[in-house]
Amino acid sequence: MLSKYQARAFFLGGTAVFAGIFLVLTFDTHRQIPKQTNADQITPQVAAGKKIWEANNCMGCHTLFGEGAYYAPELTKVVERRGKDWIKVFIKDPEAMFPGQRKMVKYDFTDEQIDQIIAFLDWCGKVDLNGFPAEPPLKKLMQPAADTASNAGGELPPAVAATIPLPAMFEQKSCTGCHRILGKGMPGVMLPNAVTGEVVPAPALDLVFQRKTREELIAWISDPQKIKPGSPMPNLVPALVSPQEVEQMVDFLLGLKAHAPAN
Amino acid sequence: MKFQSQKIAYWFFAAAMLLLVLQIVYGFIMGFARIGMDGLHDWIPFNTARATHTNLLVFWLLLGFMGSAYFIIPEEADRELMWPKLAWIQLGSFLLVGVVALIGYHVNWWEGRKFLEIPRPLDYLVVVNVLAFLANIGLTVWNGKRYTTTSIVLYFGLLAAALLYLPGMIDFDNQTLDSFYRWWVVHLWVEGVWELIMGALLCYLLIKLTGVDRELVEKWLYIIVGLTFLSGILGTGHHYYYIGAPRYWLMVGGIFSALEPLAFLGMAIYALAMAKKGGRRHPNKAALNWTLGSAIMSFVGAGFLGFAHTLPQVNLWTHGSLVTAMHGHLAFWGAYAMIVLAMVAYVLPIMTGRKLWDNAAAGFAFWLSNIGMVGMTGALAVAGITQVNLERRMGLDFLAVQKEIEVHFIGMLLAASLFLVGIVCFLWNFWRFGLPSDEAVNSDVRAAERDLSRIESTPAAS
Incomplete structure (x- = not known):
């Protein structure tokens, strides 16, 4: 059987060989990374x-x-x-x-x-990460449910939506980070209510004029937590969105009524 | 204990135990934050708790390794430590630097690179400190009456650990290069040279506890650490799959990571075989439990659970999820925490002359902490796998998924409480041993052990 001398040779030799390979690969990697x-x-x-x-x-x-x-x-x-x-x-x-x-x-x-x-x-x-993070393979199965949930509010027909310019503030103030509006924004964002734990979708905003009055919308955007405690809707007024901007947003949303198909 | 200067080890161990408790406290802070109880957020946000938790781990393990070296090296070299006073200064300054770093993490002073958060100016002090340590034990080995494999392997493990700290101090503007060389430190420490240290400690404990012939134990030590480096060096590749390094690392890392469990399996078989050969008749059952436990749990935690997610095809989904935390907990516990606790359990009776090795507290300490740690690992495994499926496979939002897996952290906290009870038992025994005593130098505990090793010693048969 193996002697102590041979065991030591195995250790030193193996370590030297693999450390050598590692250094060569490191050299090559260092060259390729840029x-x-x-x-x-x-x-x-x-x-x-x-x-x-x-x-x-x-x-x-x-x-x-x-x-x-x-x-x-x-x-x-x-x-x-x-x-x-x-x-x-x-x-x-x-x-x-x-x-x-x-x-x-x-x-x-x-x-x-x-x-x-x-x-x-x-x-x-933009770094090439060899495929990480991978696109979730089962998302396709989940997508219809997510879309239905977040489009519960309904959307304007794409042909109509494409003709209406979306004011920049909806993107700048992060509304489109969760809501869909005029075909823009994240589809299917669902977050838990912090109080009830219920997972709620951010609804599409195209047809919100059908559901809410001007006063209701202003009150909601100005302080969502007061109306629905634990709601994932962020409280951005007045730190990030001024009261004047809230009114401009609401006026735009209500103005979409003019574009709604008559039915 | 043969030499006065070995007593310094006690204080390294005592400091390590204190830091272990602190590490557990910060673990609880994070566990509670994960179930929404984050009342400390304004003072100890999660990133502070996390950096403190992991750095305390490294900190107390290094103290444990150094203490072990200060105990083992004089005995193996058969002489007093070169500079006993320097060892004291080194302990004091190491603690000071460590505590300053930990306080720094609470006031947003750090480097923010996973596991190497310690701010750069303190890095240099760590280097000076470790050089003092290495010089002290190195010259003790050099001027010793005898050179043993155990002391040489231990010394070179510590030396290599110190050298490998340096690549982590190079500055890069490129995140990929930064990460690439950060793993030189982190991976080549824990899956390379730290295993050298662990192997040497294991070897020393097996020689002492089983009474098997030194030549035989040390021969197999070479084989085990040889296997470790054979798989572990190129196994570094499993950190390079998805950080912007060339694609060949997927193959290199995948193959050699698959070999890594073999080294740990070898270590577990080695420990069990030696214990069987020696007949396990040493009276210090607690130390033997921790020693064999370490060899077995490091195979389960570092070897088996590591392999569970190092295949590139699996890692694509588990990379950056709680699955990593699952593996990390049992791996560090088995491979490094338990071997330090084994050293403590072995050294204390010798140093204090008190034979508190076969009592209820020692048994509870071993079993409760291990069951608790396995429970924590289980909770993290379920949380991690659920996270991978919901977030990575189905594409649900991060926060929505975190809400779903909160319940597993309640399980984790319960298991952690059990773990804590085990550690408290260990510390209770530590306290009862009292301080090292001068009478214990060359005491009867030691004499009994020498008798044992004479009786049990078997010729190098194979």
Whole structure:
């Protein structure tokens, strides 16, 4: 059987061989990574965003490239998923955006810093990650249910919706992060009510004029928690949306009545 | 205990035990936050609790390794520690740096790189500190009366751990490169050189507890650590699948990660075979339990549960989910926490001259903490698998899924409470042993052990 000398030779030899292979692969990887990650697009703004990401230990809750702490969402594709406008609004006051839900620290970032973080995440989203994060394969099965739920309010016919310009504020103020309106926005966003735990869909807004009066809509947007405690609808007034902007939004929504097919 | 300077190990262990308790406290803070009880959010947000929890783990394990080295090296080298005073300074400064770092995490001062959150200026102090440690035990080995495989493997494990800390200090603007070299530290520590340290401690304990011939135990130590490096070095690839590194890592990482459980299986068989050969007649049953328990649980936690999600096809869905946390808990517990606790259980009677090794508290400590940890791992497994299916496979929103899996964290908290009771039992015994005493140097405990090893010693048959 094996002698101690042979055992030691096995250990030292094996370690040397595999450490050698590892170093060769590392050398090659180091050479290939710049291309695979679009390193030429790492601008000073992106680099600054990475520094902010690290200085605040964002990975202590979130994951990026799947690495982190699983307490908060994966952010690799967040710019693609939510859009830059939504993220800007969200970072300024995370708890307002998800009332009663899991909390995020409210950092007092400047607009410039927020742009840097978004630039960094945008760069991350474009790195070739060998297929991660994968498109959920069963989403197709879930999609009809999600669409039905979030379109419960009903939509204008696409041909009609395409002719109506959507005021920029609906995207800038993050409405389209959850609601569908005039064919834009996230389909099928469903979040739990923080009080009841019931999962509720964000309804499409095209035909909201059929369901609510002007006063009801203004009261709802101004303080959703007062009307429906625990609702996932964020409380963005007045910090992120001014009362005047609320009125403009409501007037636009009610104005859609003119475009509704007569039936 | 043969040498006065070995007594320093006691204080390393005592500090490690305190930090273990603190680690558990922060674990509870996170567990409660996950079921919506996040009242501490304004003072200890989740990222602070998380960094503190994982860094405390690394911190107390390193203290445990260092304490073990300060105990083992003088004995193996058959001489007093080179500079006993330096060991004290090293302990004090290591604790100081660690505590400053932990406080830093509470005031948003950190580096924000998973497991290596310690702020850069403190990194340099850690390096100086570890150099002092390595010089101290290194020169003790060098000037020793004898060189043993155990002490050499232990020394080189610690040295390699220190060297591998350095790649984690390189700055990159590229997140992928940053992550790539971060795993040089994290992976090559826990699935490489730390196993060298663990193997050496296991080997030392087996020699002492089973009385099997040193040549035989040490020969197999080489085989085990050889297998570890053979699989573990290229196994680093399982961290490189989906972070922007070339695609060949999927194959390299997949194949060598699949071999990693073999090293752990080898270690478990090795420990059990030696214990069987030795007849398990050493009176310190608690230390033997922890030693064999460590070998077995590291196979289950690090080997088996690690393999459960290192195949690239599986990892595509589990990467970045609670499945990783599931594996992490049992792996660290089995491989590293238990081996340190085994050292503590072995060393305390020798150092204090009190034979508190076969009492109810020692039994409860072992069984409750292990059952509790397996329960926590189970709860995390169910939560993780549910998360993967709902979020990754069906595409439901992150927060909606987190609401669905909250109930499993209630289970986790219950299991954690059981675990905590076990640890409290362990600490209760630790307390009852009292302080190391001068009379214990060359005491009868030790004499009994020497007799045992004479009786039980078997010739290097195979």
